[in-house]
Amino acid sequence: MNKRFWALSMLAVFLLAAGTVRAQSVDEKIKALEQELTQLKDQQIEFKKEATAAAAAMPSFSYRPGNGLNIEAADKSWGVRFTVETHFRYNFESGRDQIGRTQGELMGRRFRPGVLYCVNNCLWEIEATLDLDGWGTGTGKNALATTVGSILQRGAVNFHAENLNPWLPTVQFGMEVQNAAGGSLARQGSGSVGAQAEYDLHTRNNGFNTGRAGSGIVLNWDDRSLTDIGIPGRIGKFQLGMSSIAEGDDGIQSFTDRKDFNVYLSVQPFSQIKNKWISGLTFEYGSWFCNVDDRADSNGCSRYRVQDHGDGARQTLFDTGADSIGDGLHIAHGPGIVWNVGPYTLRAMGSFQRSEDRGGTPGKKRGQNFLIAHDLFLWSPKGFLTGSSTTTNSILIGTHFERVDMSVNCVPFGCVGGHLPQFHRNRILLREWDLWYFIAPRMSMGVSVLWYDASNLRVGRNQACHNLNVCPNGTGRVGKGGDWVDAMLNWRYTF
Numbered sequence: 001m002n003k004r005f006w007a008l009s010m011l012a013v014f015l016l017a018a019g020t021v022r023a024q025s026v027d028e029k030i031k032a033l034e035q036e037l038t039q040l041k042d043q044q045i046e047f048k049k050e051a052t053a054a055a056a057a058m059p060s061f062s063y064r065p066g067n068g069l070n071i072e073a074a075d076k077s078w079g080v081r082f083t084v085e086t087h088f089r090y091n092f093e094s095g096r097d098q099i100g101r102t103q104g105e106l107m108g109r110r111f112r113p114g115v116l117y118c119v120n121n122c123l124w125e126i127e128a129t130l131d132l133d134g135w136g137t138g139t140g141k142n143a144l145a146t147t148v149g150s151i152l153q154r155g156a157v158n159f160h161a162e163n164l165n166p167w168l169p170t171v172q173f174g175m176e177v178q179n180a181a182g183g184s185l186a187r188q189g190s191g192s193v194g195a196q197a198e199y200d201l202h203t204r205n206n207g208f209n210t211g212r213a214g215s216g217i218v219l220n221w222d223d224r225s226l227t228d229i230g231i232p233g234r235i236g237k238f239q240l241g242m243s244s245i246a247e248g249d250d251g252i253q254s255f256t257d258r259k260d261f262n263v264y265l266s267v268q269p270f271s272q273i274k275n276k277w278i279s280g281l282t283f284e285y286g287s288w289f290c291n292v293d294d295r296a297d298s299n300g301c302s303r304y305r306v307q308d309h310g311d312g313a314r315q316t317l318f319d320t321g322a323d324s325i326g327d328g329l330h331i332a333h334g335p336g337i338v339w340n341v342g343p344y345t346l347r348a349m350g351s352f353q354r355s356e357d358r359g360g361t362p363g364k365k366r367g368q369n370f371l372i373a374h375d376l377f378l379w380s381p382k383g384f385l386t387g388s389s390t391t392t393n394s395i396l397i398g399t400h401f402e403r404v405d406m407s408v409n410c411v412p413f414g415c416v417g418g419h420l421p422q423f424h425r426n427r428i429l430l431r432e433w434d435l436w437y438f439i440a441p442r443m444s445m446g447v448s449v450l451w452y453d454a455s456n457l458r459v460g461r462n463q464a465c466h467n468l469n470v471c472p473n474g475t476g477r478v479g480k481g482g483d484w485v486d487a488m489l490n491w492r493y494t495f
Contacts, residue, residue, distance in 0.1 A: 065390050065441035066192070066494045072118070079118035083129070085110050085192060087492040093310045094484035095467040100313020107311055108135045110191075110492070112153045125158040127174075135311070152176040152250040162221075169219040175251030177218050179211030180239040180264040184284055186336025186349035187371070192494045193389035195375045195398025195434040197448040198309045202351050202369035202404045205307055206332060207246040207300040208288050211262070214252050216243020225272075232273050236266035236282060245290065246300030258291035260300060280340030290330040294359065299323070301330035301355070304365050306404055306428060308452055310486055315464040317454050318406040318426040320365060328356025343377035343385045347400075363410030363424065373400030390441040398434040403427070427455040436490075443493040453483040 062070045068083035087110035095101025114129030131153035156174030172178070188199050198204060218241040226233050241262045247254045266284035273279050290301035302325045307314040336349035350370045357365060380387030380394040387394030407425035408415060415424050429452070436446035457465040457480060465471040470482035 068114075068495055076121040077119070079122060081116040081118070082495075083114045083116070084495045085112040085114075086494075087111075087133075087192075087490065089311070089491075090489040091310070091312055092487040092489075093312055094486055095310070095313070095315070095469065099462060099467045101310060101467060102312035105312065108133045109311070109490075114153065121163065123160055123163050125160060127154050127156050127158060129153040129155075154178065155250055166224075169221045171217065171219055173217040175215045177213050177216050177241070177243055179208075179213060179218060179241045179243065179245060179262045179288075180220070180237050180266075180286065184264070184286055184334065184336055184349070185266065185282060185338045186284060186347045187334070189338075189345065189347055189373070189375060192492060193442065193444070195396055195436060195446075196373060196400055197432060197434065197450065197488060197490075200349070200351070200369060200371045200402050200404075201306055201308070201428060201430055202353075202367060202402075203332075203334065204309075205305050206351070206353055206367065207290065207302075208262075208332060209246065211245065213241075213243035213245045213260075214247055214250055214254070216241060216245075216260075218243065226267075226269070227272065231269055233267065233269040233271045236268055236284075237264065238266075239264040244300070245288065247296075247298050254296060254298065256291075256293040256296040258293045258296075260291060261289040263287050276341055280338075282338040282340075284336045284338070286334045286336075288330075288332040290332070292325050292327055292330055292355070292357075292360075294323075294327050299325070301325060301332075301353075304353075304367050304406060304408075306367075306406055306426070308486070309450060313467070315467060316458065317428055317464060318456075320361060320408060320420060324361040325355050325357055325365065326360030327358040330355040343387060345375040347371070347373040347375070361408075361415070361420070363408040363415055363420075365408050367404070367406045369402060369404040371400060371402040374398060387438070389438060389444070392438060392440055394438040396434075396436040396438070396444075396446075398432075398436075400432050402430045404430075422458060423456040425456070429453040440493075442495075445491045446489075448488040448490065450486045450488075451483065452486070453481070455481040457482050 057074050059074065060072050068081050070079065070081045072079035089107045089109045090104055091102045091107055092104060093101040097103060111132040112129055113132070114127070117126040118124070129152065131151050153176070155176040156172050159171040161168035161171060187203060188194060188196050199209070203209065218239060221235060221238040224235040226235060239262070242259050244254045245260045245262065247260070264284070264286040266282055268282050270278045270281055290299070292299050292302055302323045304318065304320045304325070305316065306318045307316050330353065332351065332353040334349060334351045336347070339346040348371065350368070352368045353366070355365055375396065375398040377385070377387035378395045378397050380391045382391070387396065405427055408420060410420070410424055415421060431451045432448060434446060434448045436444045438444045457468070457470055459465045459471060459480070465480065465482070468482065468484045470484070471480060
């Protein structure tokens with residue numbers, strides 16, 4: 001009996017000890033597993049932190065239609081932006097093709113790739129844009145076109161001092177700078193998304209044109225609020241510039257110390273008022289002060305000339321002749337107004353130029369014009385009277401009227417230079433109709449019809465009267481006028 005009891009007791013103790021050992025082994029395994037799981041979680045968190053840090057250190061990519069592709073470092077120490085502006089056009093022009101007027105010939109109106117480099121959160125911005133639209137250079141024996149080939153569209157440095165203090169300007173300097181009055185809203189609206197085919201006839205031909213300058217320095221105050229002085233609006237742009245406007249090509253020396261100046265101001269005085277009828281009003285005024293220097297090889301304002309927009313041999317409708325403006329100050333003023341309300345835009349502008357003209361071709365010279373334009377987004381997928389340049393399938397229609405008056409105060413037989421012996425004043429009218437369809441954001445195709453009317457046309461071989469077939473066999477009386485119609489088919493895109 002005792003022996004059996006002790007045997008059973010020993011067996012129970014053994015089994016209890018074995019169970020205890022086994023339980024301890026399982027607990028240890030659980031603890032080990034828990035420890036490994038904790039380590040894995042720590043490693044996962046560490047890996048996630050490293051991945052987040054690596055992602056944060058990678059450059060960012062962003063794209064905005066019309067503004068291009070922007071690549072920027074995470075710490076904004078550098079950035080680079082790629083752009084391109086393209087515009088191809090089929091011209092159907094009244095006139096003779098052997099003289100340069102073209103029917104159904106494809107023209108590269110704009111082909112302008114560009115790269116902008118930013119340093120130190122874009123405190124410094126280096127702008128390099130090419131102008132590769134050299135179409136129109138005449139090669140035939142009767143060629144009239146004088147378009148040059150590939151040059152810079154912009155070659156400048158922009159110092160964004162407003163990043164340091166909001167009262168400071170952006171300072172642009174370089175060998176190809178932009179003057180704002182050349183790109184005013186009232187003159188054309190926008191060459192890349194607006195309806196009008198080109199700038200008005202007067203300012204496109206008076207030397208200032210787009211405001212392009214071979215070299216110089218420009219100060220810009222852009223998008224500045226006026227609420228601090230009690231005006232519920234903003235300054236769109238205020239600019240002061242000193243540059244060689246229309247004098248030579250990129251970085252070419254102008255051989256004169258008489259500088260040209262320009263000033264421009266656009267104001268939206270009610271932009272912060274929630275009233276659609278007045279919040280879209282913009283008033284602008286630009287002036288160009290050009291110093292004619294007879295000693296210099298080139299001056300941007302040394303002649304008065306008007307040509308039509310026929311890019312295949314542009315017809316000269318008034319011309320005082322090369323270097324016909326004498327020494328002194330040449331001034332061109334240009335007021336304008338733009339009114340945006342919903343899908344509709346009204347533009348109106350004027351331009352007036354006068355010259356001191358000491359020692360030039362005899363006769364006081366004057367030029368002036370006015371323009372009234374209407375643009376309307378007719379339809380988009382959102383409905384009638386809606387749409388924008390970034391809304392696919394939008395339809396834009398436009399029309400405008402302009403009148404140019406040019407004169408030289410001298411009798412025909414006393415005038416010299418250009419074609420002044422034929423006539424010494426001209427009245428030129430242009431009526432235009434435009435229709436555009438936006439295939440994609442900032443990409444559109446359309447047609448423009450331009451109806452010209454001139455009170456006087458030049459007579460003779462390679463003159464407007466002959467080229468446009470207005471005068472029979474290129475002959476006609478001096479002072480005969482006429483009208484003609486040109487059409488353009490367009491495709492354009494701004495990346």
